[in-house]
Amino acid sequence: MTVLNSIPIDLQPTAVCKTLRLPPDGDPAVVQRLIDTACELIDAQALYTTCFIEEKQAAAVKISGKLLHSSILRKNLDPVERVFPFVLTLGRRLDDQIRKTPDLLDQYYLDAVGVMALEAAGHHLKKHLQDRFALGKMSFMAPGSLPDWPIEEQKPLFDLLGDAKAAIGVRLTDSFLMLPAKSISGIYFPAEVSFYSCQLCPRKRCEGRKAPFDEKLAQKYGIKPGQ
Ligand code: SF4
Numbered sequence: 095m096t097v098l099n100s101i102p103i104d105l106q107p108t109a110v111c112k113t114l115r116l117p118p119d120g121d122p123a124v125v126q127r128l129i130d131t132a133c134e135l136i137d138a139q140a141l142y143t144t145c146f147i148e149e150k151q152a153a154a155v156k157i158s159g160k161l162l163h164s165s166i167l168r169k170n171l172d173p174v175e176r177v178f179p180f181v182l183t184l185g186r187r188l189d190d191q192i193r194k195t196p197d198l199l200d201q202y203y204l205d206a207v208g209v210m211a212l213e214a215a216g217h218h219l220k221k222h223l224q225d226r227f228a229l230g231k232m233s234f235m236a237p238g239s240l241p242d243w244p245i246e247e248q249k250p251l252f253d254l255l256g257d258a259k260a261a262i263g264v265r266l267t268d269s270f271l272m273l274p275a276k277s278i279s280g281i282y283f284p285a286e287v288s289f290y291s292c293q294l295c296p297r298k299r300c301e302g303r304k305a306p307f308d309e310k311l312a313q314k315y316g317i318k319p320g321q
Pocket of ligand 1: 239240291292293295296297300301302303304
């Protein structure tokens with residue numbers, strides 16, 4: 095297991111303005127204050143491990159003795175032998191502050207900046223893996239992002255990572271959600287072509303969408319409409 099501590103978070107005011115739909119000609123000090131407030135509360139850490147795939151089944155893969163059930167993950171790992179299960183968190187303080195913030199709009203802003211910070215921390219981890227293991231393009235999948243890989247699959251994923259609570263303070267609730275809430279988990283894998291779960295997700299309105307729904311790709315993965 096490897097732990098990355100104090101992951102740097104670099105948020106650009108213009109990108110934050112765009113995400114929060116703030117007027118670009120507004121007071122830049124307001125956006126900067128929001129970024130500073132969030133960054134002061136963030137302690138980004140990641141835990142990851144390197145695993146080799148032991149067995150590829152029809153709709154599951156066995157990694158270090160744990161079966162992960164997802165036909166899409168299985169398909170994505172077709173040409174892959176080595177994967178990187180991970181969990182990444184911004185820590186508890188941002189969660190606590192979001193909960194304590196009385197104004198709903200301020201709460202929304204802080205939460206949205208937290209989502210951007212999580213994404214930035216994810217890019218840092220990806221770059222670290224690419225540099226350390228001399229890898230090219232990489233993609234990731236997260237349990238719970240698609241019905242094909244349900245949230246219950248957090249359990250075997252966390253089993254692969256050992257004691258994530260002791261390492262970086264992340265634990266699973268009985269319903270397999272992560273605490274602190276501003277955390278992400280999943281598997282990074284080498285990929286010739288970038289893959290985003292969003293390409294297979296038909297959800298109409300989603301602020302977190304990273305790529306448009308791709309009907310042809312969904313057909314290729316055997317996803318039926320409405321699935
Ligand atoms: S579109 Fe939204 S809900 Fe669907 S996979 Fe992407 S981020 Fe998740």
